Amino acid sequence: xxxxxxxxxxxxxxxxxxxxxxxxxxxxxxxxxxxxxxxxxxxxxxxxxxxxxxxxxxxxxxxxxxxxxxxxxxxxxxxxxxxxxxxxxxxxxxxxxxxxxxxxxxxxxxxxxxxxxxxxxxxxxxxxxxxxxxxxx
Amino acid sequence: xxxxxxxxxxxxxxxxxxxxxxxxxxxxxxxxxxxxxxxxxxxxxxxxxxxxxxxxxxxxxxxxxxxxxxxxxxxxxxxxxxxxxxxxxxxxxxxxxxxxxxxxxxxxxxxxxxxxxxxxxxxxxxxxxxxxxxxxxxxxxxxxxxxxxxxxxxxxxxxxxxxxxxxxxxxxxxxxxxxxxxxxxxxxxxxxxxxxxxxxxxxxxxxxxxxxxxxxxxxxxxxxxxxxxxxxxxxxxxxxxxxxxxxxxxxxxxxxxxxxxxxxxxxxxxxxxxxxxxxxxxxxxxxxxxxxxxxxxxxxxxxxxxxxxxxxxxxxxxxxxxxxxxxxxxxxxxxxxxxxxxxxxxxxxxxxxxxxxxxxxxxxxxxxxxxxxxxxxxxxxxxxxxxxxxx
Numbered sequence: 001x002x003x004x005x006x007x008x009x010x011x012x013x014x015x016x017x018x019x020x021x022x023x024x025x026x027x028x029x030x031x032x033x034x035x036x037x038x039x040x041x042x043x044x045x046x047x048x049x050x051x052x053x054x055x056x057x058x059x060x061x062x063x064x065x066x067x068x069x070x071x072x073x074x075x076x077x078x079x080x081x082x083x084x085x086x087x088x089x090x091x092x093x094x095x096x097x098x099x100x101x102x103x104x105x106x107x108x109x110x111x112x113x114x115x116x117x118x119x120x121x122x123x124x125x126x127x128x129x130x131x132x133x134x135x136x137x
Numbered sequence: 138x139x140x141x142x143x144x145x146x147x148x149x150x151x152x153x154x155x156x157x158x159x160x161x162x163x164x165x166x167x168x169x170x171x172x173x174x175x176x177x178x179x180x181x182x183x184x185x186x187x188x189x190x191x192x193x194x195x196x197x198x199x200x201x202x203x204x205x206x207x208x209x210x211x212x213x214x215x216x217x218x219x220x221x222x223x224x225x226x227x228x229x230x231x232x233x234x235x236x237x238x239x240x241x242x243x244x245x246x247x248x249x250x251x252x253x254x255x256x257x258x259x260x261x262x263x264x265x266x267x268x269x270x271x272x273x274x275x276x277x278x279x280x281x282x283x284x285x286x287x288x289x290x291x292x293x294x295x296x297x298x299x300x301x302x303x304x305x306x307x308x309x310x311x312x313x314x315x316x317x318x319x320x321x322x323x324x325x326x327x328x329x330x331x332x333x334x335x336x337x338x339x340x341x342x343x344x345x346x347x348x349x350x351x352x353x354x355x356x357x358x359x360x361x362x363x364x365x366x367x368x369x370x371x372x373x374x375x376x377x378x379x380x381x382x383x384x385x386x387x388x389x390x391x392x393x394x395x396x397x398x399x400x401x402x403x404x405x406x407x408x409x410x411x412x413x414x415x416x417x418x419x420x421x422x423x424x425x426x427x428x429x430x431x432x433x434x435x436x437x438x439x440x441x442x443x444x445x446x447x448x449x450x451x452x453x454x455x456x457x458x459x460x461x462x463x464x465x466x467x468x469x470x471x472x473x474x475x476x477x478x479x480x481x482x483x484x485x486x487x488x489x490x491x492x493x494x495x496x497x498x499x500x501x502x503x504x505x506x507x508x509x510x511x512x513x514x515x516x517x518x519x520x521x522x523x524x525x526x527x528x
Binding site: 058 | 263265269270271272274275277282285286293338339341344387
């Protein structure tokens with residue numbers, strides 16, 4: 001059985017600022033990032049859907065100690081965002097000084113663009129990730 | 138299934154920059170365990186070994202096979218387990234099954250890791266491999282970063298001011314360092330203060346340096362056998378009375394339960410049910426305190442505190458040696474150290490000593506302990522729990 005929406009397809013769309021997910025035709029729940037089966041019920045009757053790319057910040061961290069090869073990116077802000085369609089996805093938060101943010105970020109509305117991680121010796125190639133921007137300053 | 142016991146333990150000193158190789162550390166811990174059980178290497182029928190990053194730290198895969206050969210257990214089946222930081226506990230659970238089933242009578246289980254050889258940058262990179270490489274790592278996820286996000290989520294979810302939560306988290310580290318001073322095998326033998334934790338450098342907010350366990354080198358091993366053999370070699374067999382294991386997907390996929398980790402609730406229930414005990418029966422617990430917040434989250438899922446109230450256990454001193462539920466009296470991952478492939482075997486070894494009553498002279502014996510719980514977490518989703526008991 002093939003993936004309805006695999007990483008390569010998801011990633012190519014994300015590089016054009018299109019956030020794709022899957023929607024279960026049985027339980028109607030959205031899954032993003034995509035998986036082989038529905039996140040909620042394990043169902044396999046799925047359709048690819050385009051998500052709005054908007055949501056709110058559920059949690060965050062300002063990372064100062066970065067992994068090998070990414071030291072130049074630090075400090076940076078990692079966020080988990082609850083999409084308007086329901087699922088949570090991981091990404092970065094842009095536009096703010098990473099050392100000047102706090103708990104007030106939680107609940108803020110954001111909209112997605114993207115940024116490409118060029119890959120390293122261990123990553124199996126480049127991969128885009130959502131880059132979020134605050135909707136109201 | 139038949140009754141299964143632990144009859145021997147071995148444990149190297151956990152440290153930074155150990156001069157020995159992964160295989161050497163594991164061989165030393167294994168021989169110590171074999172001798173503690175009054176056995177010889179030829180008595181061992183199979184080895185179950187946790188090792189996570191040997192490929193990166195030493196360019197060494199397949200440590201289990203070299204270990205078996207090094208200690209004179211020639212040509213026995215030797216299997217490596219990889220479940221990130223829970224690898225050794227996973228190996229022990231499988232070792233338990235093989236003996237409980239009657240297939241083997243005497244086996245070795247343990248683990249080894251030499252993480253400090255990698256240096257902080259590569260170690261941070263490799264530890265991040267236990268998040269999702271394609272959907273999470275591109276955003277710069279680090280392993281402490283995941284628990285940092287859980288800390289912020291926890292504070293918000295339970296409406297606890299972040300500063301108050303951070304003070305509770307600091308208490309976790311302070312207690313671990315206190316007991317570390319009583320454990321000669323611990324990496325850190327030095328007490329710290331709440332102020333030192335709160336003034337440490339920021340790793341990934343809100344986790345500061347002393348909220349985080351160290352990178353460590355070390356190995357630990359145990360001998361597992363059937364009840365009838367155990368009774369021939371020791372008058373204090375420690376039984377593996379219950380086991381549980383559970384897995385989960387990437388952290389974002391767990392959104393309906395966070396900051397609770399559903400896998401732990403499933404795993405510990407299996408272990409409690411199998412042993413016929415509940416959280417109120419546990420006399421001593423070694424739990425996975427990779428980060429200070431991880432301890433607070435863990436005690437709630439294990440049933441020792443209400444959700445949102447875990448930090449109060451440390452505030453009130455209930456996790457100390459004479460408290461309601463003594464936790465990480467070994468110093469925990471924070472002070473004892475966290476050589477990830479070995480940690481589970483180290484935790485089991487500690488509980489075995491607690492139940493045997495071996496720790497009086499070291500000043501960290503939980504008096505009269507008869508039932509112990511081991512809790513090990515790999516990544517943000519593999520959990521293994523073991524209930525150990527003495528008659």
